[in-house]
Amino acid sequence: MSAASATAKSRSGPGRPSHKGGAPSGHGARPGRRRREFTTRRGLLIAAFMAPAAVFVAVFTYYPMIAGSQMAFRNWKLTDLTDTSWVGWKNFHEVFADPAWGTVLANSALWVVGSIVPQLVIGFALALWLRRRFRFRGLYQALVFFPWAISGFLIGILFRWLFNSEFGVVNDLLQKAGLIDQPIAWLAEPDKAMIAVLVANTWYGVTFFAIMILAALQSIPDELYEAAALDGAGKVRTLLQITIPYIRTTLALTVLLRVIWIFNFPDLIFGMTGGGPNNETQIVTTWMIRITQQGDYGQASAIGLLVVAGLLVFATFFLMATREKREVKP
């Protein structure tokens, strides 16, 4: 509804102020004048209420983002601010020329896929098993949802201690269980460090999937299950042919959201390994932060633009998925 139609609506109902407008009606002024005054007051209210939020976000979020994007095409190093000349695509060439970049990209892919799959599977199972009421279910939910309140950085630190090579409890438990003979230097060995950060991220991320999927499961009408039971469908068939198709859109959206979010999630790795050993757990965003901290704002901005471009591709998928949702829902 446009501003004009809101005004029209309030004029059509004298004596009963519309909730969409703001000015009290019935002053006896001519309709034309009243309408202008009314629209102005309404516009002023909207502008006044929106202004603080808009100013803050524009100055501290959008301005650095937009101003920063031109740095990607300049020689912008904190170490030497005398020469900030335009260098074209040089920063991008440097990003791609870095021997670590290939590793960083591969690690990012592994980080996203290796986090999403266990989070989705365990989150789904947890939601299925939490659907049925049991005593202390509320308490159980509160306990298993606790990781959600902790910052990624602290979770990294927590698991850094658990996976400590000498005094870490993970090695101790594995040795007690007879699964390993010697302690493993989890965070120092190339192929072990990624496993460790993925375990930590699974610990953290299952909750989100469980919450989203549980909410979706609870929206499935009982009649569907009753009908399936009457038709003699077994558990597996019910799951595959009723439950999963019904919550398909939620699943797709949750996965897409999480892909973006996990890709953009350097905190945990930053606290746990700092990207080490030898860049084995370095992902695109930890890499970008490292380069920012080294003072090469030009190259960091170039990576930032690459990240945004990649996210745009994903946002397209995201919007396509939401469109499907609109069509499915009656």
Add this chain to the structure above:
Amino acid sequence: MIGKETATGRTVRFTFLGLWLVFTVFPLYWITVTSLKAPGDIFRFPIAYWPEHFSLENYTDLFSKADFGVYLTNSLVVATVAGAVATTISMLSAYVLARFEFRTKSALLMAALVTQMIPSFIALGPLYLLMTDLRLVDNRLGLVLVYIAVCIPFCTVMLRGFFENIPDALEEAAMIDGLSRFGALFRVLLPVMRPGIVAAFIFNFVNCWNELFLSVTLMNSDANKTVPTALNGFISSFNIDWGSMSAAAVLTILPTMVLFAFASRHIVQGLTSGAVKG
């Protein structure tokens, strides 16, 4: 509702749920147990799963040997002020976005969505330069301003949902009874929304309390560091003192867990107990 459950199904279910509970709680248990051991006992074999000697030395060290009290105060002040201001500002924008139709509305909502897709640390460099120009580097006010901007978009969307859950009829009735639009907003709408507002504030507070990269970039001096910035200093040193580290972790995690437990109750309350049920 979901059909009968067999005895085997029940066993499998509770086994799984039990295992997951242990897996979830164990790291938290472990960091707490570590923090309560005497400092020397942390690095002793065999690894003890229950402290032999309970000690608060790791905690007292934090305040005597490190300036943890200063960091806690900084975090508390910054998160409280930024959380409260962001909630207030978002209340206004959320109200307008929930109750009015105007041309730029969808563009504004899109602008809020974009900030949720693009991480706040993407423009650390340019932000640092901006804050240098504003003379707000290594300044708690500067960090507060940045945090407010970070909190606003999600907080607005969240509060807009709460506003939309309250039927228009409530305000209309208040306005027929002679209240102005502002009167209706402040004396009728906001009191009904209080649980939602509290939940929004808690979300903001926890996010600011936990934030790392912006504060690491903007705060240099020891007197201005927040807790995550200080912890980043702890883990950057060659030999991590896990005694102090675990105590610091417990002190950082505890408030957010309490607040979250509190907030989730308020959110449920906010969603289910509106003054008028639709």
